[in-house]
Amino acid sequence: xxxxxxxxxxxxALLKKKKxxxxxxxxxxxxxxxxxxxxxxxxxxxxxxxxxEAEDYSLLPLGGIPVSVKDNFLTIGIQTTAxxxxxxxxxxxxxxxxxxxxKAAGGVILGKTNMDAWAHGSSTETSDFxxxxxxxxxxxxxxxxxxxxxxxxxxxxxxxxxxxxxxxxIRQPSAWCGTVGLKPTYGxxxxxxxxxxxxxxxxxxxxxxxxxxCAMLFGFIAGSDRYDGTxxxxxxxxxxxxxxxGIKGMRIGLTYVDHEKLQGTPVDxxxxxxxxxxxxxxxHVSFVPLSQAIEKGKILTPDYAIGVYTVVQRGEVSSxxxxxxxxxxxxxxxxxxxxxxRRIMLGTFTLSKGxxxxxxxxxxxxxxxxxxxxxxxxxxxxxxxxxTSPGYxxxxxxxxxxxxxGELEDMLVEPSSISGLPGINVPCYYDPQTNLSLGLNxxxxxxxxxxxxxxxxxxxxxxxxxxxxxxxxKV
Amino acid sequence: xxxxTTIVGMEIHVELRTKSKMFCGCVNDPFHAKKPNSYTCxxxxxxxxxxxxxxxxxxxxxxxxGHALGxxxxxxxxxxxxxxxxxxxxxxxxxxxxxxxxxxxxxxxxTLGDVRIHRVHLEEDTGKLLHTTxxxxxxxxxxxxxxxxxxxxxxxxxxxxxxxxxxxxxxxxHQIIRYLEISDANMEEGxxxxxxxxxxxxxxxxxxxxxxxxxxxxxxxxxxxxxxxFNFVKKAIEYEVKRHIALLEAGTIPPQETxxxxxxKNETFSQRRKETADDYRYFPDPDIPPVxxxxxxxxxxxxxxxxxxxxxRQLYSELKLDTATAETLLIDPRAGRxxxxxxxxxxxxxxxxxxxxxxxxxxxxxxxxxxxPWPVSWQNAVKLSNLVAENKLSSSATKEVWLEMFNSNTDPxxxxxxxxxxxxxxxxxxxxxxxxxxxxxxxxxxxxxNGEMKAIGFLVGQVMKASQGKANxxxxxQLIKKQLGL
Numbered sequence: 008x009x010x011x012x013x014x015x016x017x018x019x020a021l022l023k024k025k026k027x028x029x030x031x032x033x034x035x036x037x038x039x040x041x042x043x044x045x046x047x048x049x050x051x052x053x054x055x056x057x058x059x060e061a062e063d064y065s066l067l068p069l070g071g072i073p074v075s076v077k078d079n080f081l082t083i084g085i086q087t088t089a090x091x092x093x094x095x096x097x098x099x100x101x102x103x104x105x106x107x108x109x110k111a112a113g114g115v116i117l118g119k120t121n122m123d124a125w126a127h128g129s130s131t132e133t134s135d136f137x138x139x140x141x142x143x144x145x146x147x148x149x150x151x152x153x154x155x156x157x158x159x160x161x162x163x164x165x166x167x168x169x170x171x172x173x174x175x176x177i178r179q180p181s182a183w184c185g186t187v188g189l190k191p192t193y194g195x196x197x198x199x200x201x202x203x204x205x206x207x208x209x210x211x212x213x214x215x216x217x218x219x220x221c222a223m224l225f226g227f228i229a230g231s232d233r234y235d236g237t238x239x240x241x242x243x244x245x246x247x248x249x250x251x252x253g254i255k256g257m258r259i260g261l262t263y264v265d266h267e268k269l270q271g272t273p274v275d276x277x278x279x280x281x282x283x284x285x286x287x288x289x290x291h292v293s294f295v296p297l298s299q300a301i302e303k304g305k306i307l308t309p310d311y312a313i314g315v316y317t318v319v320q321r322g323e324v325s326s327x328x329x330x331x332x333x334x335x336x337x338x339x340x341x342x343x344x345x346x347x348x349r350r351i352m353l354g355t356f357t358l359s360k361g362x363x364x365x366x367x368x369x370x371x372x373x374x375x376x377x378x379x380x381x382x383x384x385x386x387x388x389x390x391x392x393x394x395t396s397p398g399y400x401x402x403x404x405x406x407x408x409x410x411x412x413g414e415l416e417d418m419l420v421e422p423s424s425i426s427g428l429p430g431i432n433v434p435c436y437y438d439p440q441t442n443l444s445l446g447l448n449x450x451x452x453x454x455x456x457x458x459x460x461x462x463x464x465x466x467x468x469x470x471x472x473x474x475x476x477x478x479x480x481k482v
Numbered sequence: 483x484x485x486x487t488t489i490v491g492m493e494i495h496v497e498l499r500t501k502s503k504m505f506c507g508c509v510n511d512p513f514h515a516k517k518p519n520s521y522t523c524x525x526x527x528x529x530x531x532x533x534x535x536x537x538x539x540x541x542x543x544x545x546x547x548g549h550a551l552g553x554x555x556x557x558x559x560x561x562x563x564x565x566x567x568x569x570x571x572x573x574x575x576x577x578x579x580x581x582x583x584x585x586x587x588x589x590x591x592x593t594l595g596d597v598r599i600h601r602v603h604l605e606e607d608t609g610k611l612l613h614t615t616x617x618x619x620x621x622x623x624x625x626x627x628x629x630x631x632x633x634x635x636x637x638x639x640x641x642x643x644x645x646x647x648x649x650x651x652x653x654x655x656h657q658i659i660r661y662l663e664i665s666d667a668n669m670e671e672g673x674x675x676x677x678x679x680x681x682x683x684x685x686x687x688x689x690x691x692x693x694x695x696x697x698x699x700x701x702x703x704x705x706x707x708x709x710x711x712f713n714f715v716k717k718a719i720e721y722e723v724k725r726h727i728a729l730l731e732a733g734t735i736p737p738q739e740t741x742x743x744x745x746x747k748n749e750t751f752s753q754r755r756k757e758t759a760d761d762y763r764y765f766p767d768p769d770i771p772p773v774x775x776x777x778x779x780x781x782x783x784x785x786x787x788x789x790x791x792x793x794x795r796q797l798y799s800e801l802k803l804d805t806a807t808a809e810t811l812l813i814d815p816r817a818g819r820x821x822x823x824x825x826x827x828x829x830x831x832x833x834x835x836x837x838x839x840x841x842x843x844x845x846x847x848x849x850x851x852x853x854x855p856w857p858v859s860w861q862n863a864v865k866l867s868n869l870v871a872e873n874k875l876s877s878s879a880t881k882e883v884w885l886e887m888f889n890s891n892t893d894p895x896x897x898x899x900x901x902x903x904x905x906x907x908x909x910x911x912x913x914x915x916x917x918x919x920x921x922x923x924x925x926x927x928x929x930x931x932n933g934e935m936k937a938i939g940f941l942v943g944q945v946m947k948a949s950q951g952k953a954n955x956x957x958x959x960q961l962i963k964k965q966l967g968l
Contacts, residue, residue, distance in 0.1 A: 080531075203533075206768035234535065237769060326763075330529075343680045363763065
């Protein structure tokens with residue numbers, strides 16, 4: 008068997024028992040990359056020194072295993088571009104907190120993965136270095152903006168990956184590529200050293216093969232950081248332990264299936280099936296109807312979140328990209344791609360005098376309504392479930408000439424993103440004709456990653472949607 | 483009587499001398515760095531992914547200043563991004579405070595009238611540009627040592643009515659800042675920057691102009707930058723007022739602009755036209771949680787802050803020191819603390835005595851570095867004062883001891899003994915010496931008896947000689963008179 012197809016949990020167990028070696032693992036992983044990376048365009052840069060580092064790290068908890076990292080994390084010694092020409096060739100002089108913690112735990116950065124340039128997108132098509140192909144079906148997109156990360160996991164080109172989400176960028180590509188993606192609570196994981204996109208939204212997190220794998224990596228990267236003033240305040244739960252607690256009696260709210268866009272789609276069917284599974288496992292599932300205004304016990308329609316997210320994010324983007332003037336590092340502004348320019352212009356407009364009140368301030372006010380709505384719902388429910396994406400992964404070219412592509416695709420996850428809530432995507436359906444999966448999005452209240460992991464783990468173990476879980480069950 | 487009223491508001495920027503910068507741990511010492519770009523890090527260089535974390539001390543010191551100015555301290559305030567492009571601003575935005583500053587209101591009183599404070603807020607400084615020629619090419623170099631140093635901005639209401647009042651206001655503000663120990667406030671270095679906003683309007687028929695409402699303010703104002711002394715602020719205001727009068731009389735409203743000050747020519751010059759205010763697209767900085775403080779914290783800051791000049795002014799008045807002496811002492815906050823300690827541990831008389839020595843004998847030295855501690859302890863000063871009160875030192879001996887003590891902080895008794903300065907004031911001892919001198923100088927003694935008082939000086943001199951200068955001359959004179967039966 009090819010060792011690169013193992014889960015993190017299995018690899019660590021086998022390494023400990025000395026049933027496999029690191030060099031064998033790396034050999035198989037490299038072989039996969041050699042064979043497929045050129046076609047799939049998953050890795051932008053590779054760390055040729057990974058095997059040596061692995062040897063040094065073999066006694067640490069993560070044992071020296073190969074991890075892929077989205078190219079918006081600053082990594083010393085490895086080019087970091089955020090998939091933009093502006094940072095082509097940029098060798099960071101400092102390291103992000105997350106990758107520092109990863110290395111301290113014994114994870115080795117195998118390479119940097121492709122993404123939508125500056126994380127501006129949900130397809131990876133806006134990358135200045137070409138799009139990425141979905142390993143499940145190369146005619147289709149991997150999603151984005153952590154498309155390369157999700158694809159690297161789906162293609163078994165690494166054992167686990169680090170991505171980031173602003174609104175959907177961990178969960179949506181995970182759904183499209185059939186992997187697990189965990190978006191932590193905003194403020195749970197440090198943003199220091201991650202190229203800033205939407206500062207009030209960005210959440211770094213793991214993308215992996217199973218819920219257990221993501222729970223393991225979460226434990227090593229989460230926690231307050233003195234270099235990031237927006238982190239801290241909560242004790243980090245041991246998700247690996249928490250997931251075993253089960254879901255008997257858990258109050259689960261089923262949401263968005265009554266949205267007009269989802270009627271009669273496979274997504275609708277997938278969710279209802281998932282609800283049945285949860286019922287069978289002993290949880291209490293209730294349907295939460297949509298509403299156009301805040302009403303007790305109802306969920307506010309995600310449609311408004313599109314506007315909120317578009318305006319707030321682009322405002323923050325227009326300010327965050329101002330530093331790329333080519334004076335101290337990188338190339339100058341003429342290297343920005345079209346999508347970056349669009350977002351800078353729109354963000355500048357919505358913050359400008361005479362318009363800021365109407366757009367930016369208004370968007371932030373509506374944002375508060377979503378937070379209010381969730382506060383109400385989480386007094387009634389432990390978790391809420393919904394489809395991650397309105398449909399299967401789309402084909403290449405879908406995002407061209409469609410500037411609002413990302414926002415529409417991410418509609419279902421935007422409400423939880425703008426509210427800073429944690430969420431996890433687990434595979435929940437499968438189309439044998441296309442080889443593509445659908446994803447189930449499970450969200451909970453702030454700081455309650457323990458609940459989403461419990462719900463995700465129970466679902467993954469009780470069903471056969473996840474190929475790595477199936478593989479492990481066979482062993 | 484001028485036909486026009488001067489209307490000036492000031493904007494003052496003060497660099498706080500916290501150990502580290504405003505949003506990162508870099509050393510905050512831009513003026514003494516050995517090399518450019520040596521006190522930098524990803525945060526103050528605006529590198530990708532870098533994040534600001536607010537300096538708590540800087541916030542505390544801004545609140546201190548608010549207290550000293552009588553401002554209201556905001557229990558909820560936040561940092562906002564002020565977006566604009568300039569090479570010395572690495573992030574493309576400056577972190578500042580927009581609509582919810584740390585302090586609002588307050589005032590400074592001058593002999594020419596009160597000047598109200600509009601607000602005090604906290605922000606970060608920019609890097610420094612240097613325009614020069616390198617290898618024959620004109621270049622602009624940027625030094626980021628100053629980037630992100632904490633900067634307090636003080637904005638006044640347009641209450642200033644003359645260049646002289648501006649000068650008095652600034653002197654007082656400068657003094658308060660020095661006493662609060664929050665900044666060097668050095669104009670030459672640039673840790674205190676002054677910008678008057680100047681306009682004029684036809685004087686009201688009644689003559690007096692107090693607080694002006696928004697509608698009553700002139701429709702223009704001229705900002706003058708790059709002034710590095712209070713005197714030049716006064717001159718710049720006077721120059722501008724003249725210039726504005728000339729324009730208004732000629733039928734033109736002075737253009738709204740930024741002007742610079744040319745100290746060689748003593749005139750202002752145009753730098754930049756500003757028809758409308760810039761759009762900085764302010765929004766709350768999402769990287770920095772809001773600053774929420776409570777009453778107990780505000781009180782704690784008030785309790786722990788250094789004593790203000792007004793308190794020392796009061797002390798000097800109670801010690802009955804004249805205004806000139808008081809003002810000299812007020813230059814140095816350390817003098818005040820020193821004298822306060824003396825008064826508390828001894829008495830008013832001792833404090834007054836020492837105060838006069840400080841001013842008249844060894845005054846506050848210009849050589850003393852700002853950070854150096856006051857060179858002599860209050861304990862030694864009290865000891866010296868006691869020696870004098872006990873008549874153990876002549877006035878010339880006192881001066882000598884004070885000078886040596888001030889520079890070395892040695893025990894004054896030790897100094898006096900070492901230099902043989904201790905006066906003998908014991909009457910019995912002097913009696914003997916006087917008797918001896920009178921015996922040996924019978925002619926002079928006769929002269930004094932016969933009314934020639936001048937001879938007493940000679941006899942006192944002889945007593946001094948016989949006692950190696952230790953006899954208390956006052957007592958010697960008394961005893962001579964006594965022994966001569968006068």
